[in-house]
Amino acid sequence: MTFSPELESRIEKMLTSYPPGRTRSAVIPMLLYAQDEIGAITQELIEEVARRCGVLPLQVEEVIGYYSMLHKKPAGKYHVQVCTNISCLLVGGEELYHHASEKLGIGHKETAADGLFSLEEVECMGACSWAPAVQINYDFHHKVTPEQLDALLDGIRQAQRVQ
Amino acid sequence: MLYNEPSPLEVKVLSKRFGLQNSASLDTYLATDGYKAFLKAREMTPEDIINEVKKSGLRGRGGAGFPTGMKWSFVPRNTGKPVYIVVNADESEPGTCKDRLLMEYDPHQLIEGVMIAALAVGAKAGYIYTRGEFRYVIEILEKAVAEAYDKGWLGKNIQGTGFDFDVYLHTGAGAYECGEESALLESLEGKRGIPRIRPPFPAVAGAWQSPTVLNNVETFCAIPPIIRDGGDAFAALGTPKNGGTRMFCISGHVNKPGVYELPMGFNMLRMINEVGGGVWKGKKLKAVIPGGSSCPILKADECDLPMDFDSLAKAKSMLGSGGLVVMDEDTDMVKAALRIMKFYAHESCGWCIPCREGTSWLKQMLQRFMDGRGQSTDINLIGELAKNMLGRTFCPLGDAAALPTISIVEKFRDEFEAKLHVAAGSYEDANRFVQIV
Numbered sequence: 286m287t288f289s290p291e292l293e294s295r296i297e298k299m300l301t302s303y304p305p306g307r308t309r310s311a312v313i314p315m316l317l318y319a320q321d322e323i324g325a326i327t328q329e330l331i332e333e334v335a336r337r338c339g340v341l342p343l344q345v346e347e348v349i350g351y352y353s354m355l356h357k358k359p360a361g362k363y364h365v366q367v368c369t370n371i372s373c374l375l376v377g378g379e380e381l382y383h384h385a386s387e388k389l390g391i392g393h394k395e396t397a398a399d400g401l402f403s404l405e406e407v408e409c410m411g412a413c414s415w416a417p418a419v420q421i422n423y424d425f426h427h428k429v430t431p432e433q434l435d436a437l438l439d440g441i442r443q444a445q446r447v448q
Numbered sequence: 449m450l451y452n453e454p455s456p457l458e459v460k461v462l463s464k465r466f467g468l469q470n471s472a473s474l475d476t477y478l479a480t481d482g483y484k485a486f487l488k489a490r491e492m493t494p495e496d497i498i499n500e501v502k503k504s505g506l507r508g509r510g511g512a513g514f515p516t517g518m519k520w521s522f523v524p525r526n527t528g529k530p531v532y533i534v535v536n537a538d539e540s541e542p543g544t545c546k547d548r549l550l551m552e553y554d555p556h557q558l559i560e561g562v563m564i565a566a567l568a569v570g571a572k573a574g575y576i577y578t579r580g581e582f583r584y585v586i587e588i589l590e591k592a593v594a595e596a597y598d599k600g601w602l603g604k605n606i607q608g609t610g611f612d613f614d615v616y617l618h619t620g621a622g623a624y625e626c627g628e629e630s631a632l633l634e635s636l637e638g639k640r641g642i643p644r645i646r647p648p649f650p651a652v653a654g655a656w657q658s659p660t661v662l663n664n665v666e667t668f669c670a671i672p673p674i675i676r677d678g679g680d681a682f683a684a685l686g687t688p689k690n691g692g693t694r695m696f697c698i699s700g701h702v703n704k705p706g707v708y709e710l711p712m713g714f715n716m717l718r719m720i721n722e723v724g725g726g727v728w729k730g731k732k733l734k735a736v737i738p739g740g741s742s743c744p745i746l747k748a749d750e751c752d753l754p755m756d757f758d759s760l761a762k763a764k765s766m767l768g769s770g771g772l773v774v775m776d777e778d779t780d781m782v783k784a785a786l787r788i789m790k791f792y793a794h795e796s797c798g799w800c801i802p803c804r805e806g807t808s809w810l811k812q813m814l815q816r817f818m819d820g821r822g823q824s825t826d827i828n829l830i831g832e833l834a835k836n837m838l839g840r841t842f843c844p845l846g847d848a849a850a851l852p853t854i855s856i857v858e859k860f861r862d863e864f865e866a867k868l869h870v871a872a873g874s875y876e877d878a879n880r881f882v883q884i885v
Contacts, residue, residue: 302616304530304573304656309638310618317580317621338638351640351797353622354580370542371741372699372773374787408624408791409542409741410581413699413771414706415451423583427451 286333292322296337308338312345316355325359353408361396361403363441365389366420369406372413377430381417382406384431388438401445402438451549452706455723459685461693462669463709466553472588474595477556483601485675489564490609492675497568501671503679505691510536510627510664511740511769512844513757520661522651523569529658533565533574534636534650537665538620538627540579541740542791543771546695546707547665551578551585554669555592559602559615561668564675565661566613573614575655577632580621589617624795628843629662631797642799643843666695666770686712690756694770698724701731701776713754720751720774731776735859739768741788742848744855765855781860782867785853786814792849803846806837810853817867827864831857 288296296315303310315334320326326349335342349355367373367382386392389402396403412418415427419434426437450467454460465471465480477483489497502517523531535558539547551558562574578586593615596602604612618636620626626635630644633655654660670692674682683691690712696719697707703725710719716738720726727733733748738755743766753759760767775784793807813830816822834850834857841847857864 302618307637307656310636312638313621313635314619317619340638344638348621348638348640351623352580352620355621369787370791371737371784371787372543372771374784375700375773375775375779408794409540409544411539411545411548411579413543413545413773414697415545416699416705420581423581425584 286329288319288322292318300337309340309344312338312340313348313352313355316345316349320355326355326357359396359400362401363421364403364405365438366405366407366410368408368410368412368416368418368420370409370413372409373417376416378417381419381429381431381434385419385434385438388435401442452704455704455706455708457714457723458709459693459711460709461673461682461685462550462557462666462695463553465557466549471553472555472592474556474592474599474601477554481676482556482672483560483607485672486560486563486567486601487607487609489567489675490611492567494568494570497564497675500675500679501568504670504674504682505679505686505689506667506670506674506682507690507757508664509666509670509694509770510629511541511742511766513767516663516667519651519663520565520568522649523659523661524652525570527659530573531566531569531571532655532658532660533562533569533571534633534655534660534662535562535574535576535665535668536627536629536632536662537576537578537582537585538632539582539665540624540627541742541769541771542788543697543699543737543740543773544769545697545699546770548582548585549707550665550669550695551582552588555589556596556601557669557672558589558665559592559596561671562615563602563606563613564671565663565668567611569659569661571661572612573616575616575618575636577618577620577626577636579626580619586617586619593617623797624791625797625843625845628845631843632662633660640797642797643845645842687754687756687759689758694755694767696723696755697769697771698774699771700774701728701779702726702774703728710755713756713759716751716753716755716772719755719772724772724774727774727776729776731778733774734777734779735775735781737771737773737775737852739766740771741773741791741852742766742844743768744851745859747859766851781856781863782814782817785856786811786818788852789814789849792845796845796849800841800843800846802837802840803849806833806846807849809833810849814853817864820867821869822864822867824865824868827857827861830864 299311331345335345369378419426419429506516507513623641625631626641631641635641650660757767789811793811798804834853837846837850
């Protein structure tokens with residue numbers, strides 16, 4: 286398996302970041318960055334990461350089920366994550382999540398039929414003082430109102446149509 | 449751009465570069481006393497550095513509040529093994545959003561703090577473990593680390609001082625549990641984030657079984673000011689045994705939520721009313737979670753106290769991670785308890801049975817109240833079940849789930865009673881009828 290040149294150089298750096306013989310340490314970051322490029326964790330990727338880190342595929346497999354950001358099912362091109370944890374809950378995070386769910390027509394960890402959006406009700410993302418917070422892929426959005434969320438999602442949809 | 453307006457009551461020590469143009473750049477850092485503390489520390493003995501940190505009264509900013517200087521002094525010397533510095537940047541305690549800012553606005557301050565820790569314990573490499581969701585923060589750190597290497601502030605023979613030091617960035621992939629130090633180390637080694645049995649503590653057997661200094665981002669960021677201006681000066685900012693300032697994160701029902709740097713011991717009510725702009729919509733204060741969702745809740749009449757580790761402990765709560773979650777008079781406390789428990793049930797790593805089973809049972813019982821199917825015996829059972837988790841797990845997640853729950857049930861019992869299931873013709877039904885009449 287080969288990755289983009291950027292990811293290849295990142296992986297090369299990862300593998301030399303840890304003490305000699307400790308390449309297992311690179312498993313989680315390697316999976317995360319490769320997943321970002323491929324879209325999901327495939328069997329082929331598991332075996333590739335295992336080979337490059339010098340561990341068993343099982344040792345790669347066992348972390349996938351543990352870390353919430355790693356997934357075998359492809360998410361949408363835009364993964365919409367709405368926090369409903371305590372600080373967000375107090376200022377409308379739950380309503381915002383339901384609003385997003387209705388607007389996109391999908392539920393928790395579901396992907397829309399056209400593959401453009403997926404939705405997840407997430408735990409605290411570290412934006413409590415600027416709640417309610419939403420992350421779309423890796424981009425943070427703070428103090429989000431339902432109207433602002435509509436505008437964000439509509440903007441993405443429109444940009445897609447233009448492309 | 450800052451996320452919230454600063455408050456005139458702030459004492460800016462760690463956050464003094466917030467808001468400066470290009471505050472994350474090496475040039476800005478060097479122009480504002482940057483790396484001076486490292487050069488000063490290079491002239492000091494490791495013992496002197498540790499003593500200065502001890503004098504500062506700095507206590508771990510991740511939540512436990514352990515004295516930092518003492519933690520460093522536990523690192524054994526001459527074991528023949530390399531010593532590592534590990535930064536806990538896995539900020540995920542609900543209510544907490546300060547480390548993100550410290551890294552975003554002033555990444556070199558963190559790097560310098562790590563370097564000084566390395567001088568104190570003889571380390572040659574440091575790892576910054578950042579939660580995976582903070583991708584843009586990782587990019588800022590990558591840029592800062594690259595710049596530091598480029599200008600000779602990292603790598604071999606730093607600034608001709610003969611000191612070699614490397615900083616590596618590592619990312620998690622979504623797991624609250626990895627903010628616990630031993631689980632973080634497991635994760636750094638490429639495994640599931642499951643806590644280790646201690647002792648041995650990380651100071652003796654940490655990353656790859658080597659002696660390791662592991663501290664929170666904010667703790668490391670306090671080191672350059674401490675070394676530069678002296679431990680006594682830092683200590684004087686706070687209260688006895690609670691040195692310095694702290695990045696407080698105010699969230700929830702206030703007019704001006706935000707992250708503010710205030711002296712340790714700052715009065716909590718003043719913090720809510722004068723810094724946070726008071727409870728929103730002119731409502732009354734009902735309760736406060738003082739330091740992240742793991743802390744026992746305080747009722748409004750218990751909040752007139754100094755925000756430091758010892759005062760909060762005396763009030764039977766914790767200063768924790770500095771995340772102040774403010775709740776107004778209309779807050780549904782059962783709902784709040786349920787949301788907090790849902791979080792812990794989701795994040796329990798499943799290693800210890802009292803935590804794995806306890807969190808999921810508590811979640812179900814609290815859900816039952818929210819669904820209007822609560823039984824009167826459940827109220828005591830929730831408290832008892834939670835108490836049975838205390839101290840029976842390898843890491844503090846079990847306690848973190850139990851403590852807020854116990855306090856909410858004890859302090860807001862009436863709200864649970866109001867949600868009891870009322871079956872036709874039952875005693876409760878009759879009793880309620882009598883009360884209404």
